[in-house]
Amino acid sequence: MINLKKNQSIVRSEEPIAVVGGGEIGPEDLNLALIRVNAVVAADGGAIPLMDSGRMPDAVFGDFDSLTSAYSDRIPADRLFPVREQDSTDFDKTLRSVEAPLVLGIGFLGGRLDHQLAVLNTLVRLQDRPCILLGEHEVMFHAPPRIALDLSPGDVVSLFPFQQVTGRSRGLEWPIDDLVLEPSGRVGTSNRALADVELEVDEPGLLVMVPREALDQVMQAFLSEQTGRWTAREE
Structure with missing residues (x-):
């Protein structure tokens, strides 16, 4: 059973979690992620497809410019973590606010190329946060x-x-x-x-x-603790 703790706007978990973005999400992506984790966090508008699927996010991070009141009003207030600064993307805001042995990200690949490049930039900069991104044909990780x-x-x-x-x-x-x-x-x-x-x-x-079919292989490799981890990047 997962134990989510919120402390100083940080969600901590001892098990892998999923993070859902507001980009392109394939018909099986949510199910594929949700059967592999117990907790799921949304990056701003990622809460919309998540809630439409019947799942309430355990936390939502972002500047909330993509999350309409029709959805935000239904989310318990203690699960909303607004980060108002405009110097980073919602993926960046979310990934640096989450501590877990592994994050599975969906809704971040596909769509606008500039958005994808910003996501990849974050994936590399936040090198101490293991994260696997699910794409239409492949999985990607740092x-x-x-x-x-x-x-x-x-x-x-x-x-x-x-x-x-x-x-x-x-x-x-x-x-x-x-x-x-x-x-x-x-x-x-x-x-x-x-x-x-x-x-x-x-x-x-x-x-x-x-290949996308290697998702479980990649997850197991990261969770084996035999991969090593990079230390946080000095800013």
Whole structure:
């Protein structure tokens, strides 16, 4: 049973939680997330599809410019956490307000490209907050120091650096050993698994995309505590 604690506008959980955004959500996305968690938090307008599905959010964060009164009036006041500043996105406001071993985010990929880029920026900046984003065809996450996944031969494994990174790999058709990956140089998109894949990276900043069907594999890897974690970034 999950124990949610609210302290200084922070939701803490000892189990994985889901975070729902107001972007594109596929017909099975909510069910896929909700059967894997016990608690769900909304980023501003993400409360709308969540409530339309019959689920009341355990907390809502954001500037509330997308959450109409028809919905906010139905949410208990102690579950609403307005963050009025305009210097960050609702995903940023929510992810930095949540402490959990893992966050599963839906409603953040797809739709406007500028929104997606802002989400990916947050995913990399908040490097101490493990989060998996669910897309239409893939799941995406910020690579931890190390991760091992039991993928099928031929599965697409795309690597995109948001800053200069180096590392090592096993089980990829094109290994990353001895390579320098950087956003304005070499990237690692459209790589493929040959067998079980192992990645080890030397610094934060690498985004990983694997097939949507690998969601449970990725969740189990993060929850195994064998991936390591990055410390919070110094601002």
